[in-house]
Amino acid sequence: MRFIGFDEADPLLDWxxxxxxxADGHRQPEAEIGDLLLSQDGRSLLNRGAWIKGLGIALKSVTIYPENQSKTPPLPSIQGGMLLFDDATGAPVALVDGILVTKWKTAGDSVLGARLLARPDSRRLLICGAGTVAHSLIEAYCEIFPDLESVAVWNRTLEKAERLAAEYSGSRIPVVAAAELAVAVGEADIVSTATMATEPFLKGEWLKPGTHVDLIGAFRPDMREADDAVLTRSELFVDSRRTTFGHIGEIQIPLDAGTIVEGTIRGDLADLCAGKAGRSGVDAITVFKNGGGAHLDLMVGALIRRVVEAAG
Known part of the structure; x- marks a missing residue:
């Protein structure tokens, strides 16, 4: 069994x-998935498993220790790994760094949704949040949408957005900090949110026709980033019904309130990749909820293993 570390594999990958x-993984037989979450004193151990016939089996285990960031020196708050098994024999074949998988899975999921739903002529990207995921989103969107003309970053703390923008000074596509969220949303063709918000901050009234919204941050049942108007004004899609319904507040809270119904969801990635769903027209506002899931970890982990083995 091979260990695949972050530094070994990260330079070999592209968005x-x-x-x-x-996309190819969603054309395979439907994944079997399952989760196990253990918690003590605000700390968590999250275990996610997936099995896709012909692709393999994966078990991803990560610890979430929020207080690690305040240690001296700071430690990562999320740590772990993913074990890959051969589908034919059940033998373990690789242990892959968990941060590596999460980095490429999270933004990869979102830019695939945008590639399938956003207008190809999108020129302005707004990223809400200035944390680790925001770095990946800047790089991923600039690769998938090479005709972008500008990237704006908004954060509740403006200084943090300014620091992130400064890291990309001199880049091919200008990255700037946005001070006024409503103005930045109104100018954007794509809005990507990657925050730890529990209450909605993105308002549907700010969105212009044709905007694509990529919702990433809300991953718990009590979390939301977008208000009801974002959902009711839009054509709504998710990466997977199974990992968003009943699990993520962004979808489940408005479902419970009757603001939307299950039929409001026009499709998931399986539908989109099969050509069974898509945006209705250039002026449609589209929303894609990135819910994550072990099946996505498996798809990305299997690619990482292939790329590393091909590189010797």
Missing amino acids: TSIADAI
């Missing part, structure tokens, strides 16, 4: 290949 791998 186009990741998006393609996730």
Whole structure:
């Protein structure tokens, strides 16, 4: 069994290949998935398993220790790994760094959704949030949408957005900090949210026709980033019904309130990749909820293993 570390594999990957791998994975037999969450004193151990016939089996285990960031020196708050098994023999074949998988899975999921739903002529990207995921989103969207003309970053703390923008000074596509969220949303063709918000901050009234909204941050039942108007004004899609319904507040809270119904969801990635769903027209506002899931970890992990083995 091989260990695949972050530094070994990260330089070998690109966002186009990741998006393609996730799309190809959704053309395979439907994944069997399962989760196990253990918690003590605000700390968590999250275990996610997936099995896709012909692709393999994966078990991803990560610890979530929020207080690690305040240690001296700071430690990662999320740590773990993913074990890959051969589908034919059941033998373990690789242990892959969990941060590596999460980085490429999270933004890869979103840019595949955008590739399938956003207008190809999109020119302005707005990223809400200035954390680790925002770095990946800047790089992923600039690769998948090479005709982008500008990237704006908004954060509740403006200084943090300014620091992130400064990291990309001199880049091919300008990255700037946005001070006024409503103005930045109204100018954007694509809005991608990657925050830890529990209450909606993105308002549907700010969105112009044709905008694509990529919702990433809300991953717990009590979390939301978008208000009801974002959902009711839009054509709504998710990466997977099974990992969003009943699990993620962004979808389940408005379902419970009757603001939307299950039929409001026009499709998931399986439908989109099969050509069974898509945006209705250029002026439609589209929303894609990135819910994650072990099946996506498996698709990305299998690609990472292939790329590393091909590189020797």
